[in-house]
Amino acid sequence: MNWTESNTLATADLSNATDTLSFNVLMNTQEGLYRLDKNGTPQLALAKKSQRFKGRQNL
16 A cells, blocks of 8 residues: 655554544554444444443433
8 A cells, every 4th residue: 555645644553643644544544343334334343242231211
């Protein structure tokens, strides 16, 4: 993959990213726990399993 940017990448650490360029590069090169399929439905990516939790009903 070839990638050209006019600015210097501030960080490659997602936990330290605060600028648009870093977020764009990281989101295009890193895979998260989930990905969207062709229908836009979340599917497991790096996650091995998924659980749903019910929120409190009487708030």
